[in-house]
Amino acid sequence: MLSEGSIYLDSAATLPVDEGVLEEMLPYMRHAYGNPSSVHSPGRQARHAVEEARNRVADVLNCEPSEIIFTGNGTEANNLALSVTRTGAFGKRLITGSTEHEAILRPAEQLADMGIDVTFLAPEPGGSIAADTVQKAIGSEAATVSIMAVNNVTGAANNIGEISKIVHAAGGCIHTDAIQAGPYYDLAELVRSVDLLSLSAHKIRGPKGVGLLFCRGGIQLEPVLRGGKQERSRRSGTENVPGIIGFARALELARQQQHDAAEHVRNMRHLLESEILRQIDVATIVVTPRETEGSAPHILSIIFLNTDGIGLDGEMLVLGMDLAGVYVSTGSACSSGAVEPSHIYESLKFPPERARGAIRFSLNADISENTVLVAAKRVSEVVNRVGGNHR
Known part of the structure; x- marks a missing residue:
């Protein structure tokens, strides 16, 4: 539980489950707990619930229900998506960005070891991949291309x-x-x-432990998990029935709130940035692109520097803000365990001694103007204190 008065600015890592989502999930955790692969009544009830959720997801995404593959998380969905390269249907080439999530980069490296021709594209200054860069890489020869919609560290949005x-x-x-x-x-x-799109439930107020891959009809994949015929033989393993139901509801709610949430969160992000920059005594580099088309509403990446242009100690900043009741990160939570700069800053050509001062703030639609002002004050006090110790 969050302590009273604390402020959560790590929404790109995860979000709490929406009450309406939890309400729909609970019956399938307590009473209707049949295995959807079983042929008896409880099993058929669970199967019906999964397929109904699949239809609801397809309605949100405006696709066919058969094009939805439920997975255990977003990482699995990404790994499954890249398996298309092993079929050879689009040649034996993979083109992706050097600023992608580890869930793309690590499978891409494995594919390279298997003989796939893998190209890692260099980003623009904010972390996006330019369409012209993709054009030069692909030429006129077919390839599989994987480019994230929004960078999870800088918030840069790709076209x-x-x-x-x-x-x-x-x-x-x-x-x-x-x-x-x-x-x-x-x-x-x-x-x-x-042709392929990955999502994760816990990033949109759904439960952890469930993701999905949209796979356009006719695209062939190589299963990552084997041992059963679930998800039309594309993903083995017993379906997470309550998680899938929660995911469907979370997507519906996200669609309903999308426009208003995006506008509010972007305004709050701009306020947080301006207030931090106004109150701190150290130099900074704001990595997140400011223009609306170039960035997602909710992510703000700032590198805090000492007077010598060296990044402040990121671990001290995160822990100091934690003690002040503001929860942030240095980058992707999937790299947790060690507080270190994300590989994305290296791709952006920031030397390690600068990147160590990077902090990612990520907001959600519940945040108020007053909360942002309080957060900015606390963050600035920590930054000034750590910066003062490194002059």
Whole structure:
């Protein structure tokens, strides 16, 4: 539980489960607990619930229910998406960004070890991948391309619509990791542009432990998990029935609130940035692009520097803010265990001694103006204290 008066600014890592989502899940955790692969009545009841949830998800994404594959998380969905390269249907090439999540980079490296020709594209200054960069890499030869919709560390947004046109013109296949786009973007519009799309429930106030992959009809995948025929033989393992039901409801709620939430959160992010910069006594580099089209509403990445241009100690900043009741991160929570700069700053050409001062603030739609002002004051006090110790 969060302590009283504390402020959670790590919403890109996870969010609490919405009460309405939890309410729909509970019956399938307590009473209707049948295995959806069983043929008896409780099993058929669970199967019906899963398929009904699949229909609801398909309605949100404006696709066919058969194009939805439920997974255990977003990482699994990303790994499953990249398996398309092993089929050879779009050649034996994979093109992706060097600023992608580890759930894309690590499988890509494994594919390279298996003989797939893998290209890692360099980003623009804020972390986005330019459509022209994709065009130069793909040329006129088919390839699988995986470019995230929103960067999970800097908040940079990619023009997936434009990139998809380039990929399809070359006869290729495009995947997007839309996990950070979930709460604030029109997911149906993204789905219209791509062949494969990954989502994770806990980023949109759904439960942890469930993700999905949209896979356009006709696209063949190589299963990552084997041992059963669930999800039309594309993903083995007993379905997480309550999690899937919660995911469907969370997506519906996100769609309803998307426009107003995006506008409010972007305004609060700008306020947080301006108040921190006004109150601190140290130099900074704001990595997140400020323009609306270039960034997601909820992520703000700032590098705090001492007078020598060296990054302040990120671990001291995170722990200091924790003691002050403000919860932030240095980057992806999936790299937790060690407080160290994300690989994304290296891709952006920040030397390690600068990147160590990077902090990611990420907001959610519940945050108020007063909370942002309190958070900015606490953050600034910690930064000034740590900066004063390193002059």
